[in-house]
Amino acid sequence: MQKVVVVGAGQAGASCVARLRSKGFDGSITLIGEEPVPPYQRPPLSKAYLLGEMEQERLYLRPESFYAENGIDLRVNDTVSAIDRGDRAVIAGGHRIDYDHLVLATGSVPRRLPPAVGGLLDGVHVVRTLLDVDEMAPRFVAGARVLIVGGGYIGLEAAAVASKLGLEVTLVEMAPRILQRVAAEQTSDFFRAEHQRHNVTVLEGVGLTRLTGEDKVTGAELSDGTTLALDFVIVGVGITPAAELAEAAGLDIDNGIKVDDHGRTSDPAIWAAGDCASFPHDGAQMRLESVGNAIDMGELVADNILGADRAYVPKPWFWSDQYDVKLQIAGLSTGFDSVVTRRDGAASVSFWYYRGDRLIALDAMNDPRAYMVGKRLIEAGKSPDPAAVADPETDLKVLLKA
Known part of the structure; x- marks a missing residue:
């Protein structure tokens, strides 16, 4: 009996295991996730969930019962510490789990502020997991002062929620304009005006020098000399692919876990999908950080495990909700x-x-x-x-x- 092990219970991992079963795979499937909950949607975390408009169970990609009903061994709150490529096994929670096919869907991790800037102070948050949002949610009270570091979509979405809840919001972007890395000036202008209309202070071309406070953040010093009194900080300065496990196992790394156009890594028994994986496109290795890419790559890998011999053709699409x-x-x-x-x-x-x-x-x-x-x-x-x-x-x- 063939054994498939999927490491990472996010959108890509969940899409892969569901596809395997729907296409008739009758071997064993193990899905391993570090978080204590079943696979869930991440986009609503910084919007509807943070606003209190969506219950936790509605975040779940599928009902908890789906996995057992489909013979999928879902192991939550578990961490894979190593890959034994020679014996085709992963080490998780002190146990060995054998595989014929291993799928790495480890996702990405948010960049954090360095300790020297105050990144370890209490009250400094990132937006990535359910726990991240649960920890910051109690701070979203009317009148609270929040600094948002980073003018990408994550930072702008957090600013929109904070403004709607009546917080005093300052957003700083070190680049000359918000969204500079991902959008034209026209889109930047549109969203800058939208946030300013909702009383968000948008500071462009301004960096964070350091956060101040003893154990808890109480303020910030900016590169233009401005000082701010604060209650908390949200950091949205991008993400990096979670490729450490693959790198330690000796797999090729190039802007993430390097895969071919079929989703296969440098080890023919190991595949990768989602944020962590870079695939060939226009002569380079590309990563797409999106729900659509995670779903499409997860399903592609499942199909190719089943022998489809299908090449990946990216169809990029994204969305953002603000106000x-x-x-x-x-x-x-x-x-x-x-x-x-x-x-x-x-x-x-x-x-x-x-x-x-x-x-x-x-x-x-x-x-x-x-x-x-x-x-x-x-x-x-x-x-x-x-x-x-x-x-x-x-x-x-x-x-x-x-």
Whole structure:
């Protein structure tokens, strides 16, 4: 009987084991997760869950009973300490678990502030796990003063929740503008204005010099000389792939756990999927930090374990909810050289990214029609005339038929 062991009970790991069973795999499946709960959604943690609009059980990707009912040995609150590649076994909780196929879906870990800057003070939080959010939630009381370090989507979402709950919010971004790494100036301008409209103080081109306080954070000194009195801090300065286990086992590492276009690592018995895995794309190893990528890669690996011999074709999509704005992103904007703006009424706008005459990505704010059409165009390799995109009289569906 074939044995599959999956390390990491996040979206990628859960998608992989569910796919294996749905495709008829009748061997043993073990899913090992470090957290004490079954696999759950992470995106709502910093939004609906933190706002108290979603119960913990609603976060779960599947009911707890699903795993036992499908013969999946779900081991929560367990840590894999080593991989024995020679004997094809993992060491978890002092026990050896044999495998024929091992899937590493270890995800990513948030970057933290260094101790010298005050990163170890009480009241300094990151947003990644259920425990992270449960620990910070009691601090979200009206009038509390919070500093958010980092102007990416995690930081902006946390700022939106804090503002909605009546906190005094300051956000600092060391780069010249928020979202600089992932979006065009137009998208940065849109969200800066949205946050300022909700009384968030947005400081760009300003870094954190250090946090102050004895055991608990009480303030901050910024690079422009500003000092702030604070009650707590949220750090949203990116994530790194959780590749230590793979590296210790001697697997190839390149911007995460290196896999081929089938999801296989440098060891033919070991696969990787999700945030931790980098796959070949346009001559380099790429990682995508998104729910869609975790699901697609997890299912790809399951299919290939079953012999599908399927290559991975990424179809990037992302989203972010801030205040009453739903941002939907399709494609990858890296290397764009022009942006086309399309407005559909007062509350809806989309920004279409072109590299030369090729459409490569779009950001749609409260415009699901633009998102769906743009996503289909990108996936089909179609690039509509920018002037037609910008014209609000153009029926977007017509662009699909061109």
